[in-house]
Amino acid sequence: MAKNKMKSHRGAMKRLKISGSGKIKRNKAYKSHILTKKSAKRKRGLRKSIMVTSADLKRMLRAMGK
Numbered sequence: 001m002a003k004n005k006m007k008s009h010r011g012a013m014k015r016l017k018i019s020g021s022g023k024i025k026r027n028k029a030y031k032s033h034i035l036t037k038k039s040a041k042r043k044r045g046l047r048k049s050i051m052v053t054s055a056d057l058k059r060m061l062r063a064m065g066k
Helices: 010-015 040-047 054-063
Strands: 024-027 049-051
């Protein structure tokens, strides 16, 4: 039996969701403050969630302990 288990990064677990196909969904940044100078179109675009890129996928899965 293994001595140690990898702990999942709790911050990553709260921010990321795994889809049924195994991809990771995340929310966009820059939506929390200083919103008055950002256009409505820009803020509307920031609402949508997107998939993590393939370059970051392995790193994110490790952070999630998968």
